[in-house]
Amino acid sequence: MSRTEPPPLPEPLRVPVADSHTHLDMQDGTVEEGLARAAAVNVTTVIQVGCDVQGSRWAAETAAAHPQVHAAVALHPNEAPRIVLGDPGGTSGGGRSRQGAREGGGTAALHEALAEIDALAALEHVRGVGETGLDYFRTGPEGVAAQEESFRAHIEIAKRHGKALVIHDREAHADVLRILADAGAPERTVFHCYSGDADMARTCAEAGYFMSFAGNMTFKNAQPLRDALAVAPMELVLVETDAPFLTPAPYRGRPNAPYLIPVTLRAMAAVKGVDEDTLASAVADNTACAFDY
Secondary structure (H helix, E strand, C coil): CCCCCCCCCCCCCCCCEEEEEECHHHCCCCHHHHHHHHHHCCEEEEEEECCCHHHHHHHHHHHHHCCCEEEEECCCCCHHHHHHHCCCCCCCCCCCCCCCCCCCCHHHHHHHHHHHHHHHHCCCCEEEEEEEEEECCCCCHHHHHHHHHHHHHHHHHHHHHCCEEEEEEECCHHHHHHHHHHHCCCCCEEECCCCCCHHHHHHHHHHCCEEEECHHHHCCCCHHHHHHHHHCCHHHEEECCCCCCCCCCCCCCCCCCHHHHHHHHHHHHHHHCCCHHHHHHHHHHHHHHHHCC
């Protein structure tokens, strides 16, 4: 089986659910094809997430054109240092930035980009501000200040417009939690592709933060994620693909897409010790609550 061949459609879910975080613009095929495959397995709603200004505009336009799509708009944590400091290879966004050339326009350029995100966040079909946060995996110490300034600005944008805050947290758990506590988290905050352990899950639960689990919770080395899911309250759990990334086992390494949500959800149900219908119903309600649709 080719590593580039899309996995087969899984058995449809009996209860319709949402993919709380996907990147349709990075997947093969048209939006309509992707949504049709998802609908065929009862994934009836997707949150399309922007990672830079151009991608956020595309997310907003796609949500406006498709009722089953809701948008989230933001500068990815690795986009902020690229805008401020420049990046000769265009790689600071972890491969997610649409813009490849060096920018390096300083804080004025960051503020200009944030103003565009602020304007997009005011739109009715934009339901979230994200993915924003901190990423210490790809960005070195020189980029931390720009990331934190951008993160704090996104928190304020989310609160100003009453939208969900969608957090990207990679190897930065303590600082993400610190900034949320210091700045005051929005009413609805989602940890996308939850990456903490069980202790952090308890901290998030106490604060009322949603935790969204992706296909990497099925990986053999992901026991800490399964332990976190086990202690996360059912009313705060979401499911996502982060497609085309993080394809769940047994399809790891092949292209991911919203239609593979049932694979991850069934693995999550096993961890939670509940049947898939129970978890699907909870996830559907939680996603609608988190993104206010």
